[in-house]
Amino acid sequence: MLLRYFYDENLAHASYVVGCQVTGEAVVVDPMRNITAYEELAAKENLNIVGALETHIHADFVSGSRELENRFGAKLYLSDEGDADWKYQNIDQLHHQLVKDGDQFKIGNLVFEVMHTPGHTPESISFLLTDRGGSADKAMGMFTGDFVFVGDVGRPDLLEKAAGVEGTSKAGAKDMFKSLERFKQLPDYLQVWPAHGAGSACGKALGAVPSTTVGYEKMFNWALQYDELEAFQKELLDGQPEPPAYFAVMKSVNKTGVELVKDLPQPQEIKSVDELKKSIANGEQVVDLRASASFGNGYIPGTLNIPFNKSFANWAGWIVDYQKPLYLLVDPESLDQVVNVLHSIGVDGEIGYSDVSKLIEETEELDSYQSISAEEAKKRIDAGEANVLDVRNQTEYDEGHIEGANHIMIGTLKKRLDEIPTDKTLIVQCQSGARSAIATSILKANGFNDSVNLSGGYAKWKKELSI
Structure with missing residues (x-):
C-alpha cells in the first residue's frame, strides 16, 4: 500500500x-x-x-x-x-x-x-x-x-x-x-x-x-x-x-460544482499606471501583495494591501468581492502561485495584474501611512487626540483590550465603515500589527486619511506599558 x-x-x-x-x-x-x-x-x-x-x-x-x-x-x-x-x-x-x-x-x-x-x-x-x-x-x-x-x-x-x-x-x-x-x-x-x-x-x-x-x-x-x-x-x-x-x-x-480550472479566464497584464488609476476611480478593487512595511512606505492611492503569505487566502476570502474584477499588484514570478491560491478559494473571475515594483517606480504620487509605537499611541490617547479601532477577533477582544477601543473585526470592516469615528486620529490595532496594517490600507482607501497603525499591536502595548 x-x-x-x-x-x-x-x-x-x-x-x-x-x-x-x-x-x-x-x-x-x-x-x-x-x-x-x-x-x-x-x-x-x-x-x-x-x-x-x-x-x-x-x-x-x-x-x-x-x-x-x-x-x-x-x-x-x-x-x-x-x-x-x-x-x-x-x-x-x-x-x-x-x-x-x-x-x-x-x-x-x-x-x-x-x-x-x-x-x-x-x-x-x-x-x-x-x-x-x-x-x-x-x-x-x-x-x-x-x-x-x-x-x-x-x-x-x-x-x-x-x-x-x-x-x-x-x-x-x-x-x-x-x-x-x-x-x-x-x-x-x-x-x-x-x-x-x-x-x-x-x-x-x-x-x-x-x-x-x-x-x-x-x-x-x-x-x-x-x-x-x-x-x-x-x-x-x-x-x-x-x-x-x-x-x-x-x-x-x-x-x-464549479468550472474546471482550464476553462477559467487567464490573468491579463495591466501595463499603464493611468489604466490602473482609472480602475481605482471606477471603484474596482486593486490589491497590492507586498509586505505591509513596504506598502506602508509608499503605495498607489486607493489600493488595498493583503501581503502574500500563509494568511493570504484567509484575508483575501474575507476582503475580496467575488462579484467584481480583481487587479493584483504583484511580483510576476509569484503570479501563478497567487492565482492558484485565489482559485483554491473560488476567486474565479477576471484577474488583472501589474509588476508592482515597476509600477511603484513609475508612479509620481504615492501615499503612505504611519506606524506608531505603543508609547506614542498612549500619549495621543491620553491627550484626547486619538480614537482606537481594535480589528481582532471577538474572543481576543474579550480577553483584554485598550480601554475605550472600538471593536470591528477586520473581516467585517468594509461593511461597517459608517461606525468609525472621524473626529480624531484613528489608531488601528490588532494583536501583533499584521492585521491592523491590512485594516489601515482598507481605511485609507475609503477616505479615512488620518489613520495610523499601532506597531506591534496589543501584545506590545501590554508588554511595554505593563497593562
Missing part, C-alpha cells in the same frame, strides 16, 4: 493519496483544486487515479474532485447522508457513487468502509481503511475529514454563521457529541488522518501534528473528555473564531 500526505499551508488543508501498488490504482481523499501534485505522484509511482473521496461538502476550499474526474475519469465517492439541503447537486453527468454509513468499496486490495460522523456538518462521513494486501482483516486508520483533528474536533456552527442556516449550531453540537461517543468505541491503535491542521478556521484549537491515533485523542483531546451533553455543547460553541466570509461561497460551489 502507498499512502502520501499533501499539505497546503495557505489553507491548513491536508489531502491524501492512497494506492494499491499491486493493481496500480489510487484514490485521493479530500483533494485540493490544484491537482498537479497528484498528477506528478501518479506518474512517478505508475499509478492510475481511479477515485476521489470527499468526507463532506467543504466550506474552506474548492474541492478538486471534479478536476480529478475530468483528468483521470476518477469516480467520485460522495456522502449520501444528511437531509435534502446537504446533498450534492449537478453530479448526474459525473462518474460517481453515493455512499452511506456502513457501505464498503474496494480499490485494488484496499477496502474503505464509510462511517457517518455528523456534527461539523450533517453529511460528514469518515473512511476507515483496511489493507487486504497481506493478512490484515481490520482497519489500520481512518480519514476523518473535519470530524476529529489532532487535539480538536470540527466546529458545528459554520452552517449558521457562514451559510446562514439558523438554529443548526446546537443541533450540530449534539450530533458531534453522539459521533464522538461512537469514535470512543474504536480501537486505540487506529490511526487518524484529518483534513486540517493548525491555522484552519474549521476548529478552534487544532494541533500542528499531521496525524494521531484514536487512543491518543481519547486521552488528550479536550472534546473527548466530556460525558455530559450540555457541558460539551457549551464548550464546543464558545470561543469559535469568526468564519471567513468566503466560507458561504465554498459551501455553495462544492455543493453545486
Whole structure:
C-alpha cells in the first residue's frame, strides 16, 4: 500500500493519496483544486487515479474532485447522508457513487468502509481503511475529514454563521457529541488522518501534528473528555473564531460544482499606471501583495494591501468581492502561485495584474501611512487626540483590550465603515500589527486619511506599558 500526505499551508488543508501498488490504482481523499501534485505522484509511482473521496461538502476550499474526474475519469465517492439541503447537486453527468454509513468499496486490495460522523456538518462521513494486501482483516486508520483533528474536533456552527442556516449550531453540537461517543468505541491503535491542521478556521484549537491515533485523542483531546451533553455543547460553541466570509461561497460551489480550472479566464497584464488609476476611480478593487512595511512606505492611492503569505487566502476570502474584477499588484514570478491560491478559494473571475515594483517606480504620487509605537499611541490617547479601532477577533477582544477601543473585526470592516469615528486620529490595532496594517490600507482607501497603525499591536502595548 502507498499512502502520501499533501499539505497546503495557505489553507491548513491536508489531502491524501492512497494506492494499491499491486493493481496500480489510487484514490485521493479530500483533494485540493490544484491537482498537479497528484498528477506528478501518479506518474512517478505508475499509478492510475481511479477515485476521489470527499468526507463532506467543504466550506474552506474548492474541492478538486471534479478536476480529478475530468483528468483521470476518477469516480467520485460522495456522502449520501444528511437531509435534502446537504446533498450534492449537478453530479448526474459525473462518474460517481453515493455512499452511506456502513457501505464498503474496494480499490485494488484496499477496502474503505464509510462511517457517518455528523456534527461539523450533517453529511460528514469518515473512511476507515483496511489493507487486504497481506493478512490484515481490520482497519489500520481512518480519514476523518473535519470530524476529529489532532487535539480538536470540527466546529458545528459554520452552517449558521457562514451559510446562514439558523438554529443548526446546537443541533450540530449534539450530533458531534453522539459521533464522538461512537469514535470512543474504536480501537486505540487506529490511526487518524484529518483534513486540517493548525491555522484552519474549521476548529478552534487544532494541533500542528499531521496525524494521531484514536487512543491518543481519547486521552488528550479536550472534546473527548466530556460525558455530559450540555457541558460539551457549551464548550464546543464558545470561543469559535469568526468564519471567513468566503466560507458561504465554498459551501455553495462544492455543493453545486464549479468550472474546471482550464476553462477559467487567464490573468491579463495591466501595463499603464493611468489604466490602473482609472480602475481605482471606477471603484474596482486593486490589491497590492507586498509586505505591509513596504506598502506602508509608499503605495498607489486607493489600493488595498493583503501581503502574500500563509494568511493570504484567509484575508483575501474575507476582503475580496467575488462579484467584481480583481487587479493584483504583484511580483510576476509569484503570479501563478497567487492565482492558484485565489482559485483554491473560488476567486474565479477576471484577474488583472501589474509588476508592482515597476509600477511603484513609475508612479509620481504615492501615499503612505504611519506606524506608531505603543508609547506614542498612549500619549495621543491620553491627550484626547486619538480614537482606537481594535480589528481582532471577538474572543481576543474579550480577553483584554485598550480601554475605550472600538471593536470591528477586520473581516467585517468594509461593511461597517459608517461606525468609525472621524473626529480624531484613528489608531488601528490588532494583536501583533499584521492585521491592523491590512485594516489601515482598507481605511485609507475609503477616505479615512488620518489613520495610523499601532506597531506591534496589543501584545506590545501590554508588554511595554505593563497593562
